[in-house]
Amino acid sequence: MKVIKFGGSSLASAQQLTKVLNIVKTDNSRRIVVVSAPGKRNSQDTKVTDALIAYYKAYKNGDDTSENQSWIISRYQSICDELGIPGAVMGSITENINALASLPITGNQFLYDAFLAAGENNNAKLIAEYFTENGINARYIHPKEAGIIVTPEPGNARLLQSSYAKLSALGNLSETLVIPGFFGVTENDDICTFSRGGSDITGSIIAAGVHAELYENFTDVDGIFSAHPGIITDPKSITELTYKEMRELAYAGFSVLHDEALLPAYRADIPLVIKNTNNPDHPGTKIIAKRTMPGSPVVGIAADGNFTSLNISKYLMNREVGFGRKVLQILEDFNIRFEHMPTGIDDMSIIIRNRYLTPDIERLITEKITETLAPDTLYFEKDLSIIMIVGEEMNEHIGVTARAANALATAGINIEMLSQGSSEVSVMFIVKTNQEIAAIRALYAEFF
Amino acid sequence: MKVIKFGGSSLASAQQLTKVLNIVKTDNSRRIVVVSAPGKRNSQDTKVTDALIAYYKAYKNGDDTSENQSWIISRYQSICDELGIPGAVMGSITENINALASLPITGNQFLYDAFLAAGENNNAKLIAEYFTENGINARYIHPKEAGIIVTPEPGNARLLQSSYAKLSALGNLSETLVIPGFFGVTENDDICTFSRGGSDITGSIIAAGVHAELYENFTDVDGIFSAHPGIITDPKSITELTYKEMRELAYAGFSVLHDEALLPAYRADIPLVIKNTNNPDHPGTKIIAKRTMPGSPVVGIAADGNFTSLNISKYLMNREVGFGRKVLQILEDFNIRFEHMPTGIDDMSIIIRNRYLTPDIERLITEKITETLAPDTLYFEKDLSIIMIVGEEMNEHIGVTARAANALATAGINIEMLSQGSSEVSVMFIVKTNQEIAAIRALYAEFF
Numbered sequence: 001m002k003v004i005k006f007g008g009s010s011l012a013s014a015q016q017l018t019k020v021l022n023i024v025k026t027d028n029s030r031r032i033v034v035v036s037a038p039g040k041r042n043s044q045d046t047k048v049t050d051a052l053i054a055y056y057k058a059y060k061n062g063d064d065t066s067e068n069q070s071w072i073i074s075r076y077q078s079i080c081d082e083l084g085i086p087g088a089v090m091g092s093i094t095e096n097i098n099a100l101a102s103l104p105i106t107g108n109q110f111l112y113d114a115f116l117a118a119g120e121n122n123n124a125k126l127i128a129e130y131f132t133e134n135g136i137n138a139r140y141i142h143p144k145e146a147g148i149i150v151t152p153e154p155g156n157a158r159l160l161q162s163s164y165a166k167l168s169a170l171g172n173l174s175e176t177l178v179i180p181g182f183f184g185v186t187e188n189d190d191i192c193t194f195s196r197g198g199s200d201i202t203g204s205i206i207a208a209g210v211h212a213e214l215y216e217n218f219t220d221v222d223g224i225f226s227a228h229p230g231i232i233t234d235p236k237s238i239t240e241l242t243y244k245e246m247r248e249l250a251y252a253g254f255s256v257l258h259d260e261a262l263l264p265a266y267r268a269d270i271p272l273v274i275k276n277t278n279n280p281d282h283p284g285t286k287i288i289a290k291r292t293m294p295g296s297p298v299v300g301i302a303a304d305g306n307f308t309s310l311n312i313s314k315y316l317m318n319r320e321v322g323f324g325r326k327v328l329q330i331l332e333d334f335n336i337r338f339e340h341m342p343t344g345i346d347d348m349s350i351i352i353r354n355r356y357l358t359p360d361i362e363r364l365i366t367e368k369i370t371e372t373l374a375p376d377t378l379y380f381e382k383d384l385s386i387i388m389i390v391g392e393e394m395n396e397h398i399g400v401t402a403r404a405a406n407a408l409a410t411a412g413i414n415i416e417m418l419s420q421g422s423s424e425v426s427v428m429f430i431v432k433t434n435q436e437i438a439a440i441r442a443l444y445a446e447f448f
Numbered sequence: 449m450k451v452i453k454f455g456g457s458s459l460a461s462a463q464q465l466t467k468v469l470n471i472v473k474t475d476n477s478r479r480i481v482v483v484s485a486p487g488k489r490n491s492q493d494t495k496v497t498d499a500l501i502a503y504y505k506a507y508k509n510g511d512d513t514s515e516n517q518s519w520i521i522s523r524y525q526s527i528c529d530e531l532g533i534p535g536a537v538m539g540s541i542t543e544n545i546n547a548l549a550s551l552p553i554t555g556n557q558f559l560y561d562a563f564l565a566a567g568e569n570n571n572a573k574l575i576a577e578y579f580t581e582n583g584i585n586a587r588y589i590h591p592k593e594a595g596i597i598v599t600p601e602p603g604n605a606r607l608l609q610s611s612y613a614k615l616s617a618l619g620n621l622s623e624t625l626v627i628p629g630f631f632g633v634t635e636n637d638d639i640c641t642f643s644r645g646g647s648d649i650t651g652s653i654i655a656a657g658v659h660a661e662l663y664e665n666f667t668d669v670d671g672i673f674s675a676h677p678g679i680i681t682d683p684k685s686i687t688e689l690t691y692k693e694m695r696e697l698a699y700a701g702f703s704v705l706h707d708e709a710l711l712p713a714y715r716a717d718i719p720l721v722i723k724n725t726n727n728p729d730h731p732g733t734k735i736i737a738k739r740t741m742p743g744s745p746v747v748g749i750a751a752d753g754n755f756t757s758l759n760i761s762k763y764l765m766n767r768e769v770g771f772g773r774k775v776l777q778i779l780e781d782f783n784i785r786f787e788h789m790p791t792g793i794d795d796m797s798i799i800i801r802n803r804y805l806t807p808d809i810e811r812l813i814t815e816k817i818t819e820t821l822a823p824d825t826l827y828f829e830k831d832l833s834i835i836m837i838v839g840e841e842m843n844e845h846i847g848v849t850a851r852a853a854n855a856l857a858t859a860g861i862n863i864e865m866l867s868q869g870s871s872e873v874s875v876m877f878i879v880k881t882n883q884e885i886a887a888i889r890a891l892y893a894e895f896f
Contacts, residue, residue, distance in 0.1 A: 243763075244794070251766070251793040259764065266763060311870045315691075315714060316707065318699070321785050325776035337769050340791045342869040345699040346692070349870040381870060399857030401866060406854055409847030418849060418868040418875075421790040422759045422797040422829060427866075 001171060003032045004216040005181065005203030008039025008047060010277035011123060014082030020127075021134055023218065023280050024176065032170060032210065034181045034203040035127055037119025038075060048075055048119040055100065056115035065101050072097050072118075076126055085133045089125040096122055110190040113154050113183065117191045120180035120199065128178040139175035146170055146177075148184035148205065150192050157184055157192040159205050159264070167209025179206065200261030208268035215265050215272045217257065222276045223285030224254065227301045227444045231437055236448050238285045238299055245299055246287050248390040248426045252302035262287070297397040298404075298447040300390045303440050305433045306354040307339065309381040309417070312369065313347035323373060324348060330368050334361060339386075340428065342417045349417055351386070351430065384416060385436040387429045389443055395424035403446055404429070411442035449619055451480045452664040453629065453651030456487025456495060458725035459571060462530030468575075469582055471666065471728050472624065480618060480658065482629045482651040483575055485567025486523060496523055496567040503548065504563040513549050520545050520566075524574055533581045537588075541570040558638040561602050561631065565639045568628035568647065576626040587623035594618060594625075596632035596653065598640050605632055605640040607653050607712070615657025627654065648709030656716035663713050663720045665705065670724045671733030672702065675749045675892045679885055684896050686733045686747055693747055694735050696838040696874040700750035710735070745845040746895040750836045751888050753881045754802040755787065757829040757865070760817065761795035771821060772796060778816050782809060787834075788876065790865045797865055799834070799878065832864060833884040835877045837891055843872035851894055852877070859890035 004024065010016050024030050037048040055068035073094050080087035100115055124140050131138035147166030150157035163184075170177060181199025186192050194201045200217060207215035224246075225235040241249075243266045250259050257274065265272050266289075275284035310331075317323055324341070327350065331338055340351040362380050369378055394400045401420055404427060408415055417430040431439050452472065458464050472478050485496040503516035521542050528535035548563055572588050579586035595614030598605035611632075618625060629647025634640050642649040648665060655663035672694075673683040689697075691714045698707050705722065713720050714737075723732035758779075765771055772789070775798065779786055788799040810828050817826055842848045849868055852875060856863055865878040879887050 247763070248793045259767070263764060309870055313871060315695070316711060318785075318787065319707070321783070322776075322780050324786065324789065325773055325780055328770075328773035328776065332770050332773055335769075337766075338772065339766065341772065341789050342867045343788045344867075344869040344871045344874055344876070345696045347869055347871040347873075395862075398860060398862050399854070401863055402850060402853035402857040405850035406847070409850040412846060414843075414846050415849055415868065416872075417870055418866060419790045419792075420863065420866040421792040421795055422757055422865055423761060423792045423795040424864075425795075426792055428792070 001032070001210060001212050002027065002030045002214045002216055003034065003203055003207040003210065003212045004030045004218065005034040005199060006036065006218045006277060007199065007220070008036040008049075009220045010218050011035055011037075011127070012039040012041045012045070014079060016277065017079070017083060017127070017130060019277050019280070021131065023277065024131065024136065026280070029213070030176075030216070032177045032179065032206055032212070033127070034179050034199060034206060035120060035124050036181055036199040037123050038079065048072060048123070049116060051075070052115045052119050056112055059101050060105060060111070069097055069101070076122060079126060083130055085130050087129075089129045092125060093122040109154050110192055113193045114191045116193055117180070117183040120182045124178045124180035131176060131178065137175050138178055139173070141170070141177050141179045143180065143183060143202070144185040144189065146179055146206070147209075148202065150184035150186060152186040152188070152190065152192060155193055155195065157194050159184065164209050167206060168211070170206065171210035195258070195260060198258070200258045201264070204261045204264040204272070207270045207272075208264040211268065212270055215270050217272060217274050218277045219274060220276060220278060222279055222282045223274050224249070224300070226299060226448055227440060228253070228303070231440050232444050235444070239283065240291055240293055240295070241285055241287050241299060242291055242392050243287055243289060244423070244425050245390050245392055248388055249300045249302045251304075252386050252388040253304035254300070254302050291392060295393065296391065296447060297394045297400050298389045298391040301387065301440055301443050301447070302390065303385055303387045303436050305385040305436060307384040307386055307430070308352050308354050308357055309384055309430070310350040310352060310365070311347065311377070311379055311381055312350075312375045313377045314373070314375040315346055317346045317348070326373060327369060330365065330372065334365060340419055342419050351384070351417075381416075383433040384430050385433045387431060387436065387439050387443065388426045389447065390426045392425050394427070401427050404443055407442045407446035408439055411438055413439050413442065449480070449658060449660050450475065450478045450662045450664055451482065451651055451655040451658065451660040452478045452666065453482040453647060454484065454666045454725060455647065455668070456484040456497075457668045458666050459483060459485075459575070460487040460489045460493070462527060464725065465527070465531060465575070465578060467725050467728070469579065471725065472579065472584065474728070477661070478624075478664070480625045480627065480654055480660070481575070482627050482647060482654060483568060483572050484629055484647040485571050486527065496520060496571070497564060499523070500563045500567050504560055507549050508553060508559070517545055517549070524570060527574060531578055533578050535577070537573040537577045540573060544570055557602050558640055561641040562639045564641055565628070565631040568630045572626045572628035579624060579626065585623050586626055587621070589618070589625050589627045591628065591631060591650070592633040592637065594627055594654070595657075596650065598632035598634060600634040600636070600638065600640060603641055603643065605642050607632065612657050615654060616659070618654065619658035643706070643708060646706070648706045649712070652709045652712040652720075655718045655720075656712040659716065660718055663718050665720060665722050666725045667722060668724060668726060670727055670730045671722050672697070672748070674747060674896055675888060676701070676751070679888050680892050683892070687731065688739055688741055688743070689733055689735050689747060690739055690840050691735055691737060692871075692873050693838050693840055696836055697748045697750045699752075700834050700836040701752035702748070702750050739840060743841065744839065744895060745842045745848050746837045746839040748838045749888055749891050749895070750838065751833055751884050753833040753884060755832040755834055755878070756800050756802050756805055757832055757878070758798040758800060758813070759795065759825070759827055759829055760798075760823045761825045762821070762823040763794055765794045765796070774821060775817060778813065778820065782813060784809075788867055790867050799832070799865075829864075831881040832878050833881045835879060835884065835887050835891065836874045837895065838874045840873050842875070849875050852891055855890045855894035856887055859886055861887050861890065
């Protein structure tokens with residue numbers, strides 16, 4: 001059995017839904033379909049989710065919401081019309097959309113989530129009808145019925161581990177199931193959404209729950225490229241990738257799949273494939289626990305900007321027990337997560353994402369560290385980018401770091417910092433952001 | 449004014465002391481002489497300090513100490529005899545050595561320090577007489593008179609900052625001062641020693657106190673070599689080194705100067721030179737705040753074995769605020785200092801010196817981290833060596849890391865981990881210990 005998930009752009013129009021139908025019909029092991037809300041039909045269009053956000057705001061402000069309601073309802077109606085299906089579910093959809101405007105506002109921490117989730121939820125009903133009309137024995141399943149019971153954290157729900165027992169029963173149903181992505185219900189029956197991009201999470205959870213042979217994630221690209229196509233012309237697409245490699249690439253700017261979406265499938269050892277709804281014959285990129293085909297030691301090059309380095313030096317620093325831990329504690333007290341911590345003998349650098357820092361916070365951190373640890377020097381270094389070369393087979397190839405460092409040197413790029421840990425899944429270079437693109441190009445030329 | 453320090457091997461015999469006398473006479477700005485205890489005259493000989501340790505043990509055990517006393521006293525007497533000086537101080541030396549055996553044992557935490565310090569203290573008296581007999585207006589100064597007032601930490605004394613006011617007055621005395629190294633006195637007048645190799649510390653403290661133009665540290669080598677002469681045949685000696693570079697080299701196995709000895713001179717911006725008593729015309733190695741002559745980007749290659757890496761991985765580790773800090777906290781609770789912490793995205797390695805670990809401690813750490821942080825994998829990787837290439841000018845030369853990584857790759861050496869921090873004074877490679885020598889040779893061939 002396969003679990004198959006479609007993103008918003010695959011579900012935006014009748015034309016796209018026809019492709020989805022064909023994909024599901026082509027392979028009768030595709031038995032559980034997770035769907036997003038309808039996306040944009042063109043660049044001027046509004047996503048249903050964004051329309052629901054506008055509706056929520058109007059409702060909360062006490063404004064008239066009838067235009068919001070009718071726009072959203074007509075969006076679903078127009079899909080039915082284009083598809084030429086009777087639209088038997090439009091009654092349920094209309095009622096559901098209108099009923100949002102009678103939910104309690106005061107003390108309802110799940111109100112926003114209930115509005116947002118309606119996009120996926122109603123789309124699943126519609127798609128189930130469309131499938132049924134076209135010869136698939138389809139059945140709409142609400143997350144509550146499916147057993148997706150989550151923690152009561154609005155916008156950041158996490159699956160309760162106890163849910164998996166019920167989820168596994170989904171595999172016994174005879175119909176092709178259509179399940180809305182992006183949300184679950186709490187133990188008190190409140191709608192609660194995953195973090196953004198959460199339909200991927202739903203697909204991953206269900207794939208893990210039913211022990212699917214494959215989790216197919218359909219999007220609008222032919223898989224994952226070995227480097228950003230905005231920087232490298234026609235980059236090689238990756239055939240096979242391990243979960244670890246995917247994580248490293250995702251960390252440094254590859255945004256095809258949401259990090260948290262990988263976790264349930266990874267833990268249950270379910271292979272995942274990223275495919276293109278618009279080009280379903282392309283094999284896409286398969287993400288698995290262990291590479292099956294030998295490949296280049298480097299599978300991808302990722303980069304991410306907007307990093308700052310907090311550089312601290314103190315003579316005989318490494319004689320002071322707890323110095324590093326105390327610095328991390330101070331950052332944690334300011335709710336700052338550190339990314340990396342390359343150290344010399346008497347100096348350490350702490351790499352932090354810019355979004356955690358403001359001039360005020362930097363000043364307070366400087367004061368606190370100066371007061372507590374009396375460093376010789378302390379300064380924030382701005383405009384840094386992380387470049388990562390990723391590949392689990394690197395550790396079987398001596399000299400990958402040398403080739404990479406050499407390619408950067410030849411291109412005249414100074415490596416500000418460099419870290420290669422024991423896992424050897426990646427080597428991380430930190431360069432000035434104004435050299436980021438040149439660095440990616442130099443590394444791509446070296447390895448691809 | 450220069451402060452000049454002689455190590456034990458420079459003071460072991462009349463032949464050596466004649467060299468010392470000539471060195472002091474050659475330059476009349478050499479006005480403060482810090483001395484160690486007499487060292488070994490040959491490889492079968494006993495150092496006075498080791499004889500004092502034996503004396504201490506015998507005294508503490510209630511054994512007869514007369515042989516210990518007479519061996520030590522006769523050691524000083526024989527130096528006087530060989531030098532052909534009257535030995536007027538032998539009365540004071542004899543009395544001092546014998547009096548050690550009447551110090552209180554019970555409740556005396558400074559007893560061991562008092563025994564040890566006698567080696568330097570009596571040698572200073574003897575050398576002052578020798579100088580005087582040979583036309584130098586010399587004066588023996590006890591650390592208490594000099595103003596070396598320290599914290600009451602036996603074997604690990606630290607100078608009280610308030611001492612510097614008195615120390616500076618030493619510069620006003622007209623005589624050539626001979627001061628025993630290695631110890632100070634507490635505010636309660638107890639003898640308290642610095643950590644081992646502490647005569648270097650005394651020299652450094654006095655040089656800082658009197659604002660010496662130069663601190664000359666005489667030993668038995670022509671300065672510092674760019675790599676270990678046991679591994680590289682005839683390594684280049686280093687003419688000029690910055691304090692930072694010296695620290696990095698000392699960290700990874702260069703043991704010419706004790707780390708803590710550098711600190712007072714460094715803080716006071718006193719240049720230091722390491723010279724050879726047996727070859728005083730050789731310029732030696734000068735250690736200064738800032739390099740004055742342009743040189744190779746790499747000044748030295750150091751290596752040190754006996755490291756273990758604690759490797760931890762956990763999927764989505766970097767999403768957990770405080771993960772790294774918590775690991776460091778656990779290590780700190782076991783009194784373990786970490787050396788470096790190279791990180792990937794979902795993995796971290798913590799480099800620890802072997803001496804902190806036992807199978808039991810490793811098991812307890814494993815249990816505690818597993819219980820607290822539930823990593824996916826955790827293991828200790830043994831037999832690792834740190835290789836460092838050091839040079840403050842590296843950051844002005846693009847491609848040093850590439851050259852180094854390339855040299856290692858060409859020699860077939862796998863880099864287990866690599867860290868280059870923002871200071872760019874050094875790049876650290878971690879390799880398997882059985883590849884350490886090959887790695888040093890490959891790097892030396894590349895840079896020298």
